[in-house]
Amino acid sequence: xxxxILFGGSGFFGPIILKKYPNIISIGxxxxxxxxxxxxxxxxxxxxxxxLDSIDFDKVIFLIGxxxxxxxxxxxxxxxxxxxxxxxxIMEYLKNRKIKKFICFTTILLYKNEKPGKTVSExxxxxxxxxxxxxxxxxxxxxxxxxxxxxxxxxxxxxxxYGYSKLKRPDLVPTIMQDVFKKNKIFxxxxxxIRDFIFAEDAADAVVxxxxxxxxxxxxxxxxxxxxxETLTSIISNISKKKILSKNKKVSGPYKFLTNINLxxxxxxxxxxxxxxxxxxxxYNVMKNYH
Amino acid sequence: xxxxxxGGNGFIGSNLANxxxxxxxxxxxYTQTKINKDLKIKNNFKIKYNEKNFIAILKKKxxxxxxxxxxxxxxxxxxxxxxxxNSTFNTFISLLESVKKSKSKPPxxxxxxxxxxxxxxxxLKENFERNPISYYALTKYLCENAGKFYYDNFNIxxxxxxxFSTFGPGLKKLVVYDTIKKINSSNNFKVFGTGNEIRDLAxxxxxxxxxxxxxxxxxxxxxxxxxxxxxxxxxxxSIVKKLVKISKKKVLFKxxxxxxxxxxxxxxxxxxxxxxxxxxxxxxxxxxxxxKTYNSI
Numbered sequence: 371x372x373x374x375i376l377f378g379g380s381g382f383f384g385p386i387i388l389k390k391y392p393n394i395i396s397i398g399x400x401x402x403x404x405x406x407x408x409x410x411x412x413x414x415x416x417x418x419x420x421x422l423d424s425i426d427f428d429k430v431i432f433l434i435g436x437x438x439x440x441x442x443x444x445x446x447x448x449x450x451x452x453x454x455x456x457x458x459x460i461m462e463y464l465k466n467r468k469i470k471k472f473i474c475f476t477t478i479l480l481y482k483n484e485k486p487g488k489t490v491s492e493x494x495x496x497x498x499x500x501x502x503x504x505x506x507x508x509x510x511x512x513x514x515x516x517x518x519x520x521x522x523x524x525x526x527x528x529x530x531x532y533g534y535s536k537l538k539r540p541d542l543v544p545t546i547m548q549d550v551f552k553k554n555k556i557f558x559x560x561x562x563x564i565r566d567f568i569f570a571e572d573a574a575d576a577v578v579x580x581x582x583x584x585x586x587x588x589x590x591x592x593x594x595x596x597x598x599x600e601t602l603t604s605i606i607s608n609i610s611k612k613k614i615l616s617k618n619k620k621v622s623g624p625y626k627f628l629t630n631i632n633l634x635x636x637x638x639x640x641x642x643x644x645x646x647x648x649x650x651x652x653x654y655n656v657m658k659n660y661h
Numbered sequence: 662x663x664x665x666x667x668g669g670n671g672f673i674g675s676n677l678a679n680x681x682x683x684x685x686x687x688x689x690x691y692t693q694t695k696i697n698k699d700l701k702i703k704n705n706f707k708i709k710y711n712e713k714n715f716i717a718i719l720k721k722k723x724x725x726x727x728x729x730x731x732x733x734x735x736x737x738x739x740x741x742x743x744x745x746x747n748s749t750f751n752t753f754i755s756l757l758e759s760v761k762k763s764k765s766k767p768p769x770x771x772x773x774x775x776x777x778x779x780x781x782x783x784x785l786k787e788n789f790e791r792n793p794i795s796y797y798a799l800t801k802y803l804c805e806n807a808g809k810f811y812y813d814n815f816n817i818x819x820x821x822x823x824x825f826s827t828f829g830p831g832l833k834k835l836v837v838y839d840t841i842k843k844i845n846s847s848n849n850f851k852v853f854g855t856g857n858e859i860r861d862l863a864x865x866x867x868x869x870x871x872x873x874x875x876x877x878x879x880x881x882x883x884x885x886x887x888x889x890x891x892x893x894x895x896x897x898x899s900i901v902k903k904l905v906k907i908s909k910k911k912v913l914f915k916x917x918x919x920x921x922x923x924x925x926x927x928x929x930x931x932x933x934x935x936x937x938x939x940x941x942x943x944x945x946x947x948x949x950x951x952x953k954t955y956n957s958i
Contacts, residue, residue: 499813
């Protein structure tokens with residue numbers, strides 16, 4: 371059996387996949403966290419991937435990119451530089467290799483969400499022009515589509531993923547978790563939005579099942595269950611015994627988002643193992659050791 | 662009007678520039694490659710396409726901008742995607758970013774191409790699914806997307822021209838030029854393809870008429886796409902026969918029956934959306950258009 375390689379092993383999601391699947395080879399300029407046992411191949415950048423010629427692989431998990439919508443929404447060039455250009459570079463290399471599957475990640479925010487309250491499946495319309503971040507992800511999907519004949523691919527439209535990380539991240543859960551160990555009063559923008567929160571370890575299983583499937587195309591990855599941010603903050607508040615307050619600020623995304631994950635289930639028979647509470651408890655307990 | 666043409670040294674760009682100059686407009690032409698010295702355009706500049714230079718140019722407060730810059734040939738981009746991305750996509754994004762930051766926000770018309778449709782033998786409507794199969798086509802398609810994005814989010818008026826096969830004096834590539842060259846140099850030659858491919862071949866004067874009328878009628882384009890074409894398809898075989906007849910030479914020709922990966926069988930334009938705006942223009946008869954082109958080479 372040929373290997374699976376993963377780009378982006380030093381980010382947020384990469385180390386979680388690598389830890390659960392030690393046979394996956396990490397590729398990148400930065401090593402994954404040292405406690406991981408995975409083989410790592412150092413490359414300076416994506417401009418020269420000749421080093422990969424000698425590696426026997428046929429599946430690729432590509433996590434290079436930026437999910438920092440705060441920064442990208444201020445500057446489209448960052449979206450082009452970090453999301454669009456790396457994908458072109460890897461596709462240009464992979465088109466000459468015999469690849470069984472390539473997976474990359476865009477966002478659930480691409481959907482139009484015409485009828486809030488109704489679940490959103492892959493068949494729903496998209497609105498790729500709503501902001502810089504979403505547009506950069508749309509460009510990624512167009513690139514994947516262009517190379518689909520030479521590089522069979524899956525585009526994962528990922529829901530709100532959360533989990534433990536040593537990195538400073540702009541997302542909701544890591545921000546709260548970082549704050550609970552440092553501050554007494556924690557603030558979030560708004561506790562009303564309803565989102566599909568998926569624990570990173572569950573997402574890792576889904577991704578590995580997908581990379582081993584025969585499916586190509588777009589697929590939603592989430593739990594299929596949505597909760598208000600309030601539920602999440604009250605769980606973290608109970609574990610940490612810290613007050614988490616809402617600033618009641620306007621949020622940029624939709625207020626209610628429900629993901630249809632029937633396609634994911636059909637392809638992979640995947641089920642989430644962690645409830646929201648279990649995932650947050652694990653996140654808290656792991657991150658407690660970082661502080 | 663004060664008009665800016667990025668890519669105004671190219672075939673369509675230079676014809677547009679000359680049209681506006683003849684009609685007493687003020688024209689500024691910019692290129693990122695080289696100035697065509699045969700063109701008698703006073704304000705013709707070679708610049709580096711970046712935000713700093715674009716912002717400086719925008720201070721001239723143009724009434725209309727055309728963006729025809731970048732690679733214009735599928736053949737040259739077949740092995741290097743970065744050539745297209747750097748010369749077309751990145752520079753177009755730089756221009757749009759500059760307009761976003763500038764006080765002056767003239768309407769911008771981007772020259773896309775029929776090739777974004779990919780393989781589709783139907784009469785092509787602007788709302789058809791796109792299926793770019795070459796780097797050149799992908800880049801044009803991404804630029805179309807960028808146009809829509811900047812209109813939606815930053816209220817920059819952008820129009821997209823999907824330009825079909827265009828020929829005429831001055832163009833030194835594609836089937837009409839290649840065939841004339843072969844007729845003039847050999848009495849037994851080969852033409853690429855099967856001859857049964859259908860192209861919506863438009864004469865440059867008619868394309869300029871269509872483009873200028875469209876931009877005149879739509880003062881504030883809203884990210885929409887318009888086919889720029891003759892609206893009359895011909896087989897390549899019939900075009901070659903017409904050229905041979907015009908030449909009055911006794912020549913034999915046959916088709917190679919070969920295809921490049923990006924070659925499509927037919928490109929037939931549906932012009933109803935464009936015609937609804939500009940009406941039906943009086944086109945140059947095909948024989949006259951081919952004769953003018955033949956005589957120019």
